[in-house]
Amino acid sequence: MRLCDIGEFGFIDRIAPMGLIRPEHVVRGIGDDCAVIELDDVNCLLITTDLLVERVHFQRSWSTAHILGRKALAVNVSDIAACGGIPRDAFVSIAVPGHIELEWLESFYQGMTSLAGEFDINVLGGDTTRSRSDLVINVALTGVVPRDEVLLRNTAQPGDIIVLTGPTGQSAAGCEILLHQHQIPDSLADPLTKAHLDPRPHVKEGRFLATCHCCSAAIDVSDGLSSDLGHICSQSGTGALLCEDKIPLTEALSSACRHMGRDPLDLALHGGEDYVLIATIKEASLSRLEDEAKHQGIDLFPIGILQEKPGIEIVRRSGITEAVPPRGWNHFTKTSE
């Protein structure tokens, strides 16, 4: 049997129980955006790590080294944001093919530290080594969060309202434009390719949700809305009912999809790498939270509700309710859009 037969999540389920040798102080191990470890009576340490492989996660020709450096850190910052945390210290390992110029590498680190500066993160160490084939980048990132503010995936309940902190589908549309070199006006393509190449991690939004004390669960959209909401549902033992006309679709996404002959809702539901947050909110607190978000300049889009019935459904504009199979990007089973 190969990894592609059971996928990353199937594999994680098999290996996770092996690793918990010393369970005290471990709030969450494998299976969330970050591992969560009690530091003291008040605070938890968050740790996340992401591996980016050339020709699997990125093409070097698609962006500058500077922008790639920003993204390599951003995807980890987003994991800290999804747990409600404040990012702290980054550790970068990079395996470099011999033909890469030093200027490229320095520009990569400058990009990474430019994003680090925006989020007050140290880039403290790591490992630089040789690769015989592809460029490989691993970033490990720590963060901190008060124990009573940690946002997890497995703590949502039926009746909670599902909100997004930003629109989805833009990154996937940008990726399609880059992959297939669609002839689309720059004014439409630019915000979408930027969403894919230089995403903004939602740290401010994560802290807002962590401190509102009415957020029951959160996750970032890395694999896709359907897939990542599916993780909240399966880990919390709930299902979800989405409402088509509440799903935010940007004008850029809709226009580009007209050019590409694609359905924007399909990209919004199943396209990955938007790095906005999905959160679940106690219904009674929603209007207070929306007022407070508006006051702080934070977007919140209520898109549906958690229900007891397993699986994800969507109420279409026609009034018909359909099943939404989780169908985000999986590097192994390749159940992509």
Next chain:
Amino acid sequence: MRLCDIGEFGFIDRIAPMGLIRPEHVVRGIGDDCAVIELDDVNCLLITTDLLVERVHFQRSWSTAHILGRKALAVNVSDIAACGGIPRDAFVSIAVPGHIELEWLESFYQGMTSLAGEFDINVLGGDTTRSRSDLVINVALTGVVPRDEVLLRNTAQPGDIIVLTGPTGQSAAGCEILLHQHQIPDSLADPLTKAHLDPRPHVKEGRFLATCHCCSAAIDVSDGLSSDLGHICSQSGTGALLCEDKIPLTEALSSACRHMGRDPLDLALHGGEDYVLIATIKEASLSRLEDEAKHQGIDLFPIGILQEKPGIEIVRRSGITEAVPPRGWNHFTKTSE
């Protein structure tokens, strides 16, 4: 200019200043075995990360998946040991070529958790992804150490005695046997290939040195004795004088070198990946420390003394003093044995 022109350490010198955005609480950033961050008034968090790339750091055909899993964690545990710390939580990222069997991967994780169990380490999370070419493994590992027990590289002084916690050169000899398939009796080859494939991180030794309060600096032997002692010297502003007849050479190393036509001293001085510790000890405390080490079953080999004169020298058995150019393994400049 390419990385091979300036090497990993030249590159680190260029990028290190960029990354320190928030210096408070950072005891050490880039440039030691671990980053050292103050957790509270008493304890520091240690973090290290190492990237292992197939065909650069290992050949899959040389060992079982189980043994490779042990080594991938061991090299990081050794970094924690070199800082005097207690290892805590590991995070594993792995990029897997499509042809690798699930059984291989499970065996890899079982190997890793077998070593984790020996050192009371959790394997808590990470990232599993696809590779289009080589297998790539990144391990990030945390540890803790009391603030007044941290062992660093840049705190040694002239007059301190240089000790090893075990013999060097065995791993390099084992690597040569595997690479060149030398015809050597198993009884000689086995301890050497085991030293290379399944090294024991010197955590007990590191804690012993951290708590003796007479150890001025430490590092683990990953690149080679001359290269790693060179890091202590250059970062502490000292030189070193070694004594040839104090360098421990195991019988297995000497015998295998006779078969291979190699100089065992050359491998002991310049061969990497032994993962024993080099420490520097206040001379007045050495005999007390040796007694205590003997009592605790810990090996200590005094091999020389730090001196003010820069560079590393060795007093040969003939009585002649020679320069020892640092000549460990560097993946980029390839100044290897």
